[in-house]
Amino acid sequence: MYVLTREDARQRSASIKVRHIDVSLDLSGATRESHFPVCSHMTLVTATPDLFIDCAGIVQQVSVNGIAVPYTHDGERIDLHELPTDQEITISVDAQCRYSTTGEGLHRYRDPEDGRYYLYTQFEPEDAHRAWPCFDQPDIKPQWTFHVIAPSFWVVTSNGVATTTDLEESNTRWDFSTTPPLSSYITAVVAGQWAIVDGGTWEGSAGDGASACLDLRLMCRQALAEAMDSDDILAVTRAGLDHYHAHYGYTYPWGSYDQIFVPEYNLGAMENPGCVTFTESYLSRDTPSFALRQKRANTILHEMCHMWFGDLVTPAWWDNLWLKESFAENQGTTTAAEATVYTGEWASFAIGRKAWAYAQDQYPTTHPIVADIPDIPAATNNFDGITYAKGASVLKQLVAWVGEDAFYQGVRLYFQRHANGATSLDDLLTALEEASGYDLASWKDAWLLTTGPSKLSVRTTSDEDGKVTSLTLLQEGLARPHCLNISYWTSRGDALQCISKDRVRIEGRDLLLSVPEEFSVPGGADMLQLIVVNDDDLTYAIGTLDERSTQTALSRVSRIEETITRAVIWSHLFAAVREGELDPRRYIDAALTHMTAEKEDAIFERLLATIAQSRTFLPGHVRGEYDSKILQAIAQAMRATSLDRSRSLLHLFVDVWSAGADTSYSDSLVALARGEEGELLPLIAGEESAWVVRCALAARGLVDEKQLDAWLDESPTGENKTRWVRARSSIPNASIREAVWKEVLSLELSNHHLSASLQGLNASSWEGKEYTDHFFAELSSFWERASMGLGLRYINAGFPMNLDSDRPDEAEHLLALTRQWLTDNESAAAALARLVTEKLDDCERAFARQKQWQ
Ligand SMILES: [Zn+2]
Numbered sequence: 145m146y147v148l149t150r151e152d153a154r155q156r157s158a159s160i161k162v163r164h165i166d167v168s169l170d171l172s173g174a175t176r177e178s179h180f181p182v183c184s185h186m187t188l189v190t191a192t193p194d195l196f197i198d199c200a201g202i203v204q205q206v207s208v209n210g211i212a213v214p215y216t217h218d219g220e221r222i223d224l225h226e227l228p229t230d231q232e233i234t235i236s237v238d239a240q241c242r243y244s245t246t247g248e249g250l251h252r253y254r255d256p257e258d259g260r261y262y263l264y265t266q267f268e269p270e271d272a273h274r275a276w277p278c279f280d281q282p283d284i285k286p287q288w289t290f291h292v293i294a295p296s297f298w299v300v301t302s303n304g305v306a307t308t309t310d311l312e313e314s315n316t317r318w319d320f321s322t323t324p325p326l327s328s329y330i331t332a333v334v335a336g337q338w339a340i341v342d343g344g345t346w347e348g349s350a351g352d353g354a355s356a357c358l359d360l361r362l363m364c365r366q367a368l369a370e371a372m373d374s375d376d377i378l379a380v381t382r383a384g385l386d387h388y389h390a391h392y393g394y395t396y397p398w399g400s401y402d403q404i405f406v407p408e409y410n411l412g413a414m415e416n417p418g419c420v421t422f423t424e425s426y427l428s429r430d431t432p433s434f435a436l437r438q439k440r441a442n443t444i445l446h447e448m449c450h451m452w453f454g455d456l457v458t459p460a461w462w463d464n465l466w467l468k469e470s471f472a473e474n475q476g477t478t479t480a481a482e483a484t485v486y487t488g489e490w491a492s493f494a495i496g497r498k499a500w501a502y503a504q505d506q507y508p509t510t511h512p513i514v515a516d517i518p519d520i521p522a523a524t525n526n527f528d529g530i531t532y533a534k535g536a537s538v539l540k541q542l543v544a545w546v547g548e549d550a551f552y553q554g555v556r557l558y559f560q561r562h563a564n565g566a567t568s569l570d571d572l573l574t575a576l577e578e579a580s581g582y583d584l585a586s587w588k589d590a591w592l593l594t595t596g597p598s599k600l601s602v603r604t605t606s607d608e609d610g611k612v613t614s615l616t617l618l619q620e621g622l623a624r625p626h627c628l629n630i631s632y633w634t635s636r637g638d639a640l641q642c643i644s645k646d647r648v649r650i651e652g653r654d655l656l657l658s659v660p661e662e663f664s665v666p667g668g669a670d671m672l673q674l675i676v677v678n679d680d681d682l683t684y685a686i687g688t689l690d691e692r693s694t695q696t697a698l699s700r701v702s703r704i705e706e707t708i709t710r711a712v713i714w715s716h717l718f719a720a721v722r723e724g725e726l727d728p729r730r731y732i733d734a735a736l737t738h739m740t741a742e743k744e745d746a747i748f749e750r751l752l753a754t755i756a757q758s759r760t761f762l763p764g765h766v767r768g769e770y771d772s773k774i775l776q777a778i779a780q781a782m783r784a785t786s787l788d789r790s791r792s793l794l795h796l797f798v799d800v801w802s803a804g805a806d807t808s809y810s811d812s813l814v815a816l817a818r819g820e821e822g823e824l825l826p827l828i829a830g831e832e833s834a835w836v837v838r839c840a841l842a843a844r845g846l847v848d849e850k851q852l853d854a855w856l857d858e859s860p861t862g863e864n865k866t867r868w869v870r871a872r873s874s875i876p877n878a879s880i881r882e883a884v885w886k887e888v889l890s891l892e893l894s895n896h897h898l899s900a901s902l903q904g905l906n907a908s909s910w911e912g913k914e915y916t917d918h919f920f921a922e923l924s925s926f927w928e929r930a931s932m933g934l935g936l937r938y939i940n941a942g943f944p945m946n947l948d949s950d951r952p953d954e955a956e957h958l959l960a961l962t963r964q965w966l967t968d969n970e971s972a973a974a975a976l977a978r979l980v981t982e983k984l985d986d987c988e989r990a991f992a993r994q995k996q997w998q
Pocket residue numbers: 415446447450468469472
């Protein structure tokens with residue numbers, strides 16, 4: 145199958161200028177047919193007589209200026225020859241494209257609860273041509289006009305603003321206004337029986353002479369309409385529009401602002417101008433928790449930033465994906481922290497997203513922020529911890545380095561210069577250099593073109609009187625320029641008090657720091673109980689705590705008032721666990737001790753996640769002991785905290801319980817699954833919680849398929865159907881497992897049901913070990929047969945990660961199979977090999993840690 149390469153894309157955009165694409169879709173048969181008719185009229189000038197057009201449908205006719213012409217089509221790419229050159233022509237392609245169930249192209253979902261249909265497009269990086277013929281690369285930015293025929297009781301939205309005309313046979317035609325120049329990957333159509341919340345209008349201007357008056361609409365499935373907490377979503381939306389207009393100097397140009405929460409989404413959200421799509425898991429029938437709302441606010445503001453970074457000014461190719469993603473991640477967090485009630489967002493970033501970046505950056509597959517992306521599969525892989533979280537962190541460092549005013553001045557210059565265009569790295573750096581007066585060439589080399597996190601620590605010396613005589617900041621790994629804060633703490637009664645916080649710049653291996661007066665007196669060294677490197681999280685580097693600071697942190701971190709400081713400390717501690725420098729048991733003990741006192745929900749959530757991860761670094765026999773302790777602590781905490789937190793605690797409880805052999809809570813969990821108060825556990829209301837428990841019981845064989853069916857019948861919602869798929873797949877029963885495995889390989893499962901099936905198979909207490917062998921035996925063939933989206937799910941949900949150094953034969957078998965697969969498949973797609981290499985690295989790390997902490 146043809147794969148679009150950077151070279152082909154470069155040659156094509158160099159030889160054509162596409163002015164306009166007019167797309168007509170007929171979705172009137174959406175409830176009956178497998179395909180929909182579509183026609184694209186592309187108006188362009190080409191300098192060469194040979195040209196290819198991307199189209200993954202069944203091509204029926206290609207014409208040039210209304211006259212049918214010969215063509216070849218390999219399923220992805222239409223090749224045309226002998227085109228008239230250097231004059232405006234219109235190429236029209238009639239095709240039939242397929243409704244998708246993989247979340248790529250035009251996804252179609254039938255809600256099992258009420259039979260209603262919901263359709264939406266998802267294209268990044270290159271799936272627009274699954275829905276309509278086009279030039280599917282980011283630096284070709286024509287204007288677009290969409291026309292959609294759909295059943296009259298449907299709602300349709302797209303990038304433009306619609307007018308409607310009633311047609312015969314109960315259909316309506318929706319004609320959308322022509323867009324400003326737009327890359328194919330952010331064109332969009334959303335159609336179906338969506339519920340709509342009219343959020344009123346937003347009016348404003350960025351002071352550039354233009355003004356915007358936007359209808360704010362929210363949409364979701366009818367079945368979820370009551371779960372739409374529109375007040376919060378709209379408040380964040382309005383705050384974001386105000387904030388970006390105050391900083392960007394360029395008025396929002398896209399005419400409307402629809403936000404649609406869609407089912408079976410492959411990612412968090414997508415920045416289609418005026419037609420932003422989000423995963424509907426940001427809504428919850430059980431009332432979303434504060435932590436979830438905070439995450440959603442960040443995503444809303446991330447996507448909104450893209451209206452400028454990405455949509456208005458677009459990276460010319462996927463090497464510079466960071467030019468939009470790192471900015472959106474940085475700006476989404478900044479805006480949430482500064483302009484909404486979610487003020488803890490930078491703390492959340494420091495403890496959560498940064499860990500994603502550090503982990504990704506320590507894989508053998510790591511890459512510079514500005515990456516080498518030869519083709520589309522490589523692009524798909526790069527929506528990762530480097531492009532998002534490391535990039536955003538490096539931008540935070542840049543703001544610290546050049547100052548916030550200069551940063552935004554550079555950004556405004558960049559928009560003015562490149563609006564509606566496609567850019568590369570130098571375009572941005574030139575604007576930032578002009579605005580800041582800094583030469584950013586060496587900054588670029590050090591931060592954007594290198595890999596791996598540096599490590600920062602402080603070495604302390606003292607004399608025999610106990611005076612601190614020197615403090616030295618040390619940089620290991622790559623020596624980069626950092627501007628950072630270092631804080632020094634001492635005990636005051638129960639609390640920890642910050643004696644001094646200093647801003648320093650380091651460019652080389654070490655830097656002598658000034659010793660705060662309080663510590664340069666006799667006995668001062670004893671007073672210095674905690675040194676926090678990178679306090680406020682200004683830079684990107686793994687910070688190391690010395691043993692004294694580690695002890696202080698483990699015992700007293702929740703006594704620190706500043707949220708960001710606590711987040712940074714936990715981040716340092718968990719990095720040490722990953723590195724094998726801190727015993728996971730010490731970490732888990734501290735996390736269990738401090739979690740109830742932790743005020744910031746995002747930190748609380750992260751502590752639960754890292755407890756779960758730290759467990760995997762312990763060998764089975766040690767983990768067993770620890771699990772009982774963890775279960776006890778969580779059960780206790782669940783009784784004494786908010787509903788939000790008890791739900792999260794229940795998740796962790798069930799995770800730990802499922803993985804272990806502790807049976808003391810089984811009866812209580814069976815009660816919870818039935819919706820009753822358990823003897824040892826409080827009832828946590830809500831279907832999601834009930835199904836979390838049901839899945840765990842199924843995985844341990846404590847409920848059967850019939851019981852699961854009965855629960856689903858009680859409330860046959862789309863969300864519950866997916867939970868049922870997962871629970872059923874995990875039942876330790878040979879014939880069920882065989883049937884599920886067949887379904888997985890059939891490629892007929894939707895994206896979400898595929899993941900749920902694989903997660904279930906993986907989570908089961910089934911003793912047979914054939915799953916691991918099956919997984920590897922089918923890996924290459926699955927990847928080749930399936931779409932990229934399903935291939936990613938096969939690996940991420942299906943890779944068998946449960947290894948235990950107490951069962952060395954099994955663990956070695958998994959490692960050997962993985963290594964063998966990599967050796968045998970040297971010619972496998974680079975994207976696939978990269979994912980398997982990363983999984984191997986995760987397994988090797990866990991195995992090494994388990995052997996270390998016997
Ligand atoms: Zn993004």
